[in-house]
Amino acid sequence: MNTNRLIHAGFWFGKSDVKEAVRLAEAGVGGFCLYFGTTKEVKELVSLLRQAAPGNLIISADYEYGLGRWHKDAPLLPSNISIGAAGKEDLSYKKGLITARQARELGVDWVFAPNVDLADTPGNPIVNTRSFGKDPALVAAMARAFMLGLADGGCLNCLKHFPGHGSTLSDSHLSLPAVNKSKEDLLSQELIPYEKLLMKTDAIMIAHLLIPALDAENPASFSKAVMGGFLRKELCYKGLIITDALVMKATGGLDPVDAFKAGADILLCPDDPFALMPRLKEEIKKDRTLIDHAISAISEQEMMSVKLKAAKDFICKDCCEEAEKLSAETARLGVCLKGDKPILTPGKTVRFIQPDLSSKEERQFPGFYETLESAGIKLKPYKDGERCNVLIICSAADYAAFSGKINFTQEQKHFINKAVQKSGKSILISFGSPFLDEGVKTDCFLMAGTKTLPFQKTCAEILLGRAEAKGKMPV
Numbered sequence: 013m014n015t016n017r018l019i020h021a022g023f024w025f026g027k028s029d030v031k032e033a034v035r036l037a038e039a040g041v042g043g044f045c046l047y048f049g050t051t052k053e054v055k056e057l058v059s060l061l062r063q064a065a066p067g068n069l070i071i072s073a074d075y076e077y078g079l080g081r082w083h084k085d086a087p088l089l090p091s092n093i094s095i096g097a098a099g100k101e102d103l104s105y106k107k108g109l110i111t112a113r114q115a116r117e118l119g120v121d122w123v124f125a126p127n128v129d130l131a132d133t134p135g136n137p138i139v140n141t142r143s144f145g146k147d148p149a150l151v152a153a154m155a156r157a158f159m160l161g162l163a164d165g166g167c168l169n170c171l172k173h174f175p176g177h178g179s180t181l182s183d184s185h186l187s188l189p190a191v192n193k194s195k196e197d198l199l200s201q202e203l204i205p206y207e208k209l210l211m212k213t214d215a216i217m218i219a220h221l222l223i224p225a226l227d228a229e230n231p232a233s234f235s236k237a238v239m240g241g242f243l244r245k246e247l248c249y250k251g252l253i254i255t256d257a258l259v260m261k262a263t264g265g266l267d268p269v270d271a272f273k274a275g276a277d278i279l280l281c282p283d284d285p286f287a288l289m290p291r292l293k294e295e296i297k298k299d300r301t302l303i304d305h306a307i308s309a310i311s312e313q314e315m316m317s318v319k320l321k322a323a324k325d326f327i328c329k330d331c332c333e334e335a336e337k338l339s340a341e342t343a344r345l346g347v348c349l350k351g352d353k354p355i356l357t358p359g360k361t362v363r364f365i366q367p368d369l370s371s372k373e374e375r376q377f378p379g380f381y382e383t384l385e386s387a388g389i390k391l392k393p394y395k396d397g398e399r400c401n402v403l404i405i406c407s408a409a410d411y412a413a414f415s416g417k418i419n420f421t422q423e424q425k426h427f428i429n430k431a432v433q434k435s436g437k438s439i440l441i442s443f444g445s446p447f448l449d450e451g452v453k454t455d456c457f458l459m460a461g462t463k464t465l466p467f468q469k470t471c472a473e474i475l476l477g478r479a480e481a482k483g484k485m486p487v
Contacts, residue, residue: 013303015293017042017310018272020072022257022281023057025049030057036285037061042313043070043122045257045281051083051118058119068317070168072122076142078111078335079118086114087335087464090342091410092127092154093446094461096144097483098346101157104144106338108161108169110331115167117328121320122168124217126155128205130178131487134447137418138183140411141444141461145486146178148204155205159212166323168316171209172217173256174243175232176202184220184262188231195225207247214316215252216243218276220262230274234266239275252312257281269295273302277309340466347470349481350449351456354437356402356475358388363400365393365431367424368407377406377443379468387476394431403435404475405454408463410444418445425451441471446487459485 020043021036022028033044044061046054058071073082080088089111095104108126115123128151131143144154159169173184175198180189193202206216218233227237233255243249255276258268268282269292282288296302356362362384366376375381381391394403405428409419420428429452432438438455442448443463458474458481460467473479 096486112165112167173219383472
């Protein structure tokens with residue numbers, strides 16, 4: 013038994029060493045999770061690693077937004093929050109299908125999605141647009157459709173982040189968040205998507221969260237009570253459990269071996285996989301229960317490999333076109349409006365603020381601005397302290413791992429609210445966070461949730477009176 017298969021190493025293009033990755037593949041790790049790079053680089057690396065591996069190798073990636081979030085030469089798909097706002101399961105299915113087809117073309121087998129965390133906490137810096145919304149029933153329905161799309165496209169799925177990362181106020185990439193909810197509250201909210209989808213998922217990713225109601229001492233990812241007791245025994249889950257990335261600072265330097273001993277089947281992205289290999293093997297040899305656990309976990313991976321071999325391989329000739337269609341359809345149905353919709357008329361001068369950019373002249377959303385200008389709207393950057401008839405604030409504020417921040421800063425809110433007081437009509441547009449209007453007092457708020465060109469153009473068309481905001485706020 014090669015216990016190295018219990019380890020799935022991380023590979024970061026531009027940072028990780030290809031030769032070391034090849035050595036890991038030769039040692040028989042179970043797989044790799046890939047980050048960044050171009051689609052060409054991914055394809056070449058996957059081919060190299062598969063040639064080096066003595067057995068089956070499962071390649072994974074965090075393609076929640078499709079491939080475009082990680083690879084700049086791939087199309088960005090609508091965010092989950094935009095899909096949730098549109099409320100159409102077929103859009104979520106299409107997103108899963110396109111994602112899987114693009115992934116399989118690169119050699120990626122396993123997509124760590126859907127994210128079934130609830131978007132119920134405005135200050136959460138890491139869930140936000142990754143969630144389908146705050147309603148557990150909506151999240152479960154959209155996640156199920158996405159999973160069907162992944163399966164039809166030939167990819168494995170993974171529900172995350174168990175038992176729910178939505179109500180936290182910190183980023184587990186930086187520190188250990190706590191979920192101070194009772195077990196009953198978790199069962200009535202966060203855990204509903206899991207209960208509905210447990211029998212349909214290929215794996216569950218366990219979060220680096222402290223949940224005192226389930227285990228007052230250990231993070232969920234290192235907790236026998238959470239994995240072995242709650243998830244396995246009470247919820248009757250029989251499938252694979254994979255840790256969230258072990259390089260995240262929420263682990264606080266805890267030993268990955270202890271995550272396996274607590275019930276995890278796959279150790280994802282440990283800091284030093286070479287050092288972990290002999291220690292994990294030695295620890296397993298000492299305990300018959302751990303030997304049985306290892307045999308079961310490795311067997312489950314082999315079954316996943318068999319499932320992958322049976323799936324079709326796709327050549328994504330029309331994936332970019334399909335991605336554009338999906339984005340346009342989701343924008344048509346998913347942009348949400350709060351407040352009164354002002355209609356911009358030709359000849360009007362409109363001032364704009366882009367808080368995400370330091371340069372006032374640079375245009376962050378060309379599709380939005382060009383659509384307005386082609387209709388005869390005159391656009392000028394806002395100058396601090398000036399009065400104006402119409403003011404538009406545009407932002408794509410969104411989650412970013414290891415940043416710990418989201419939405420506007422207090423300084424940005426102060427600047428925006430001062431500008432709003434000097435304007436006749438004020439419009440806030442978010443091509444990212446659905447909570448961007450927290451603490452900002454504008455006349456209307458357009459929530460797009462995604463920054464692709466179709467969403468930019470749709471927002472402009474709504475302001476010109478040519479389209480309606482048909483989405484329903486999912487938060």
